[in-house]
Amino acid sequence: MKNTLICKCFIVLALAASACGEIKVGDGTAPEDTSADVSADVDRTPEDTTPEVTAECTKDLECANMKGKTPCNVPSCNAAAGKCVLKPREVGEACTNPLDEAGECESATCDATGECVKKPKAEGSKCGTNVCGKKCAAGQCVSTTEKDYDDKNPCTKDYCDQGNEVKHDPLTGLEFPCSDNDACSEDDICVGGQCKGQLITCTDGVLCTFDSCDKAKGCVFLADNKKCTDTDPCLNTACDLNEGCTTTTPKLGT
Numbered sequence: 001m002k003n004t005l006i007c008k009c010f011i012v013l014a015l016a017a018s019a020c021g022e023i024k025v026g027d028g029t030a031p032e033d034t035s036a037d038v039s040a041d042v043d044r045t046p047e048d049t050t051p052e053v054t055a056e057c058t059k060d061l062e063c064a065n066m067k068g069k070t071p072c073n074v075p076s077c078n079a080a081a082g083k084c085v086l087k088p089r090e091v092g093e094a095c096t097n098p099l100d101e102a103g104e105c106e107s108a109t110c111d112a113t114g115e116c117v118k119k120p121k122a123e124g125s126k127c128g129t130n131v132c133g134k135k136c137a138a139g140q141c142v143s144t145t146e147k148d149y150d151d152k153n154p155c156t157k158d159y160c161d162q163g164n165e166v167k168h169d170p171l172t173g174l175e176f177p178c179s180d181n182d183a184c185s186e187d188d189i190c191v192g193g194q195c196k197g198q199l200i201t202c203t204d205g206v207l208c209t210f211d212s213c214d215k216a217k218g219c220v221f222l223a224d225n226k227k228c229t230d231t232d233p234c235l236n237t238a239c240d241l242n243e244g245c246t247t248t249t250p251k252l253g254t
Helices: 002-020 035-043
Strands: 073-078 083-088 106-110 116-120 134-137 140-143 156-161 165-170 173-177 185-191 194-199 209-214 218-223 235-240 244-250
Touching: 218 235
Parallel strands: none
Antiparallel strands: 073 083, 106 116, 134 140, 156 165, 173 185, 185 194, 209 218, 235 244
16 A cells, blocks of 8 residues: 555656656756846946926916916916916906806996906896897896887887897888988888978969079078169169069269
């Protein structure tokens, strides 16, 4: 039994040696000297693998999160230097402060100190999100009326059309009397958005007058003595605005 165990162990050891290869111990062979290769590696200059330092920015969008920015000092990219810089807005330029936003009837602009300041809009200024329909009054955004869109033409209907457009519709008809500020016309009414009247006739029935019409004064009648002729050479004649040609004093020295 003992010999059988020794034999089995010997077989196992033989198989292990066969699988791993022959192992020599103390055979007098010196280990290979690799110091020369190590030295060569130390003396060789390593390849520069440092990544290239890129510019801080190439466009304004890359500077959006720049520290120190304010509503009146906005980040901008100096493309030539490749650096983000703070660019001040012009005095009076519109600004938006997210921590203190302007109301509907306020405007915010940059002042000379670089601060975004609010001030009330002028009375009657447009407010709200629509094109028309709202205005500022005493600091409040209120609804408008037709008077707010008056174009000073009495022959148009002025209004805001559903907040989208201001309209001036032309008017026509006898129910829309007007004045064209012309003293030489009468019975003025609106026709196609314009005030028009009938021209008047200026005549006084006096033959020796010159009849005309002045847009500001109306009919004008001027005496014209040259239109008066008389068969009597010894008498002076003249044009009277009411009586026409009349005989006056005798001619002297004739």
